[in-house]
Amino acid sequence: MSLLAYKGAIEEGADGFECDVRLTKDNQLVLWHDPDLKRITGNKARIADSTFKEIKREHPGVITLEELLILARDFKKEMAIETKHPVPTANAVEKAVMQLLSQEKRTSQIYIMSFSWLAIEKIRKINPEQKTVALLSDKYSLPMRRFTSATAIGPSISAFAKNASLKQDPRQLFVWSVDDAKDVLFCADNGVDVLITNNPSNARSVLGYH
Numbered sequence: 001m002s003l004l005a006y007k008g009a010i011e012e013g014a015d016g017f018e019c020d021v022r023l024t025k026d027n028q029l030v031l032w033h034d035p036d037l038k039r040i041t042g043n044k045a046r047i048a049d050s051t052f053k054e055i056k057r058e059h060p061g062v063i064t065l066e067e068l069l070i071l072a073r074d075f076k077k078e079m080a081i082e083t084k085h086p087v088p089t090a091n092a093v094e095k096a097v098m099q100l101l102s103q104e105k106r107t108s109q110i111y112i113m114s115f116s117w118l119a120i121e122k123i124r125k126i127n128p129e130q131k132t133v134a135l136l137s138d139k140y141s142l143p144m145r146r147f148t149s150a151t152a153i154g155p156s157i158s159a160f161a162k163n164a165s166l167k168q169d170p171r172q173l174f175v176w177s178v179d180d181a182k183d184v185l186f187c188a189d190n191g192v193d194v195l196i197t198n199n200p201s202n203a204r205s206v207l208g209y210h
Contacts, residue, residue: 001031002061006071012201013209016078016109016194018176021065023093028052029065029100033084048088066100078109080133080174080196085116094122098130107131113154113174117144124149133174145169152193157183160192167191181206 006017020033030052037043037050041058055062065081072079083093094112101107112123113133117140120132134150136159145153152172160166160175161183167190175187176196184206187195197203 014200
């Protein structure tokens with residue numbers, strides 16, 4: 001996502017930012033969902049094989065995690081940072097994120113999320129106090145829930161709606177991506193702590209926030 005998109009989220013009243021992070025060839029923490037540039041730019045180059053300058057040339061709106069942290073700090077927004085896997089650099093992305101966050105004074109408002117069990121455990125090893133969210137895929141949901149050290153879990157809205165045991169899990173619940181009004185209300189009625197949505201103004205309206 002671009003800086004403009006996150007500024008739009010501020011205008012819509014979002015309480016925080018969610019972002020996907022990958023490590024570039026020149027060790028920059030770039031906000032990018034896919035492993036390559038193809039879907040967004042048509043270029044098949046992988047993020048891990050490209051420098052930030054090369055990515056910026058293909059997609060001028062791309063930003064770094066550091067830039068988003070500054071925006072979040074200025075506007076007092078919480079953050080949920082997802083480290084993407086699998087990647088050829090293994091846990092280098094977690095090390096880089098934690099090194100960047102070591103300069104932050106407001107880490108209590110920052111969560112690191114991943115579908116990778118190893119990524120969560122790497123973060124815990126670096127800093128046991130860092131808040132983490134174990135994202136749940138359909139295939140590995142049960143083992144992740146059983147063995148993760150994360151104090152929060154992150155199921156999809158479809159999984160959360162179908163699986164009653166998720167509602168009874170004692171850990172914090174981060175549910176994604178909740179865009180329909182009926183799903184927003186369902187989450188509100190079932191103890192969800194953090195609702196990740198593409199439409200924060202709609203969610204706030206459905207919940208009666210002003």
